[in-house]
Amino acid sequence: MKTRITELLNIEYPVIQGGMAWVATAELAAAVSNAGGLGLIAAGGAPADIVREQIKKARTLTDKPFGVNVMMMSPYAEDIMNMLLEEKPAVVATGAGNPSKYIPSLKEAGIKVIPVVASVAVAMKMEKAGADAIVAEGTEAGGHIGEITTMALVPQIADAVEIPVIAAGGIVDSRGTLAAFALGAEGIQVGTRFICSEECIAHENYKNAVIKAKDRDAVVTGRSTKAPVRALKNKLTREYERLEKEGAPFEEIEALGIGGLRRAFQDGDVEMGSLMAGQVAAMVNKIEPCADIVRDLFSGIAEKAEKISAKIG
Numbered sequence: 001m002k003t004r005i006t007e008l009l010n011i012e013y014p015v016i017q018g019g020m021a022w023v024a025t026a027e028l029a030a031a032v033s034n035a036g037g038l039g040l041i042a043a044g045g046a047p048a049d050i051v052r053e054q055i056k057k058a059r060t061l062t063d064k065p066f067g068v069n070v071m072m073m074s075p076y077a078e079d080i081m082n083m084l085l086e087e088k089p090a091v092v093a094t095g096a097g098n099p100s101k102y103i104p105s106l107k108e109a110g111i112k113v114i115p116v117v118a119s120v121a122v123a124m125k126m127e128k129a130g131a132d133a134i135v136a137e138g139t140e141a142g143g144h145i146g147e148i149t150t151m152a153l154v155p156q157i158a159d160a161v162e163i164p165v166i167a168a169g170g171i172v173d174s175r176g177t178l179a180a181f182a183l184g185a186e187g188i189q190v191g192t193r194f195i196c197s198e199e200c201i202a203h204e205n206y207k208n209a210v211i212k213a214k215d216r217d218a219v220v221t222g223r224s225t226k227a228p229v230r231a232l233k234n235k236l237t238r239e240y241e242r243l244e245k246e247g248a249p250f251e252e253i254e255a256l257g258i259g260g261l262r263r264a265f266q267d268g269d270v271e272m273g274s275l276m277a278g279q280v281a282a283m284v285n286k287i288e289p290c291a292d293i294v295r296d297l298f299s300g301i302a303e304k305a306e307k308i309s310a311k312i313g
């Protein structure tokens with residue numbers, strides 16, 4: 001396949017692995033890059049030296065380009081950006097905030113910058129600030145989310161910017177890939193399906209929870225505190241819902257979530273852990289190697305497009 005994304009990133013398939021905190025380690029990133037996509041190490045809430053170690057580890061596992069996703073709300077975001085200027089990964093992706101002030105120095109270091117956004121206005125701001133591409137992430141995604149669906153967001157962002165657009169949120173198989181291209185994207189970002197890869201080191205309880213999930217199980221909490229997060233329904237999300245309904249103080253609601261990611265991904269606590277996952281969790285049914293996932297995401301899309309074309313005349 002050849003799109004502006006494969007050309008920009010020097011990769012075989014236009015797929016980026018989502019920057020999932022705790023899940024997206026050096027092992028997963030290297031496996032996705034070795035499979036011909038672009039793997040990302042998620043910095044999440046980790047300090048810069050830990051992220052640097054992950055980059056060094058990934059370099060022992062792959063010769064292919066990979067990136068680092070920086071969560072802009074992290075207290076370590078600035079430290080991490082400074083470390084990245086030294087380590088120079090091929091790509092820096094960002095989420096949950098505005099990376100504008102870091103873009104000039106990243107680009108000067110030869111690093112490609114790809115912000116994840118959930119609105120047209122922010123996409124335009126990122127293009128102006130010098131982003132190389134943009135991930136348009138719909139509300140179907142897991143984790144911290146915006147309000148607009150992938151179906152509505154991707155074409156609006158594709159119309160509003162010149163730089164290539166990567167669609168994210170709700171993409172789990174080659175039907176989603178084809179739909180993303182139909183909406184004007186030139187690449188896809190996939191998170192949830194990679195949780196259930198062999199190379200992902202997340203706890204097996206968490207992987208099994210994704211595999212067991214049904215269509216309505218990936219629920220949103222935190223709307224009342226303006227920090228909506230999509231995760232699989234469990235004791236934690238029910239507790240959240242109760243506190244939100246009672247109008248509990250902001251601090252009490254927030255306190256509930258602290259450590260939730262670690263509890264899920266590291267300890268395998270499927271009751272009080274935050275099992276972040278997208279709406280397509282229901283469509284992930286097995287654990288398989290990243291190479292099989294990447295191949296399947298693009299399998300037969302030309303034939304599928306032809307079938308549709310024949311159907312609609």
Ligand code: TUI
Binds near residue numbers: 098117122137
């Ligand atoms: O960032 C994500 N997904 C995430 S981050 C995360 S860690 C976290 N954990 C608990 C609570 C909150 C965060 C888990 N999942 N996706 C990308 C994304 N970025 N979606 C929306 C945005 C975004 C939001 C605001 C990007 C930019 C922005 O503001 C830009 C501006 O101009 O201020």
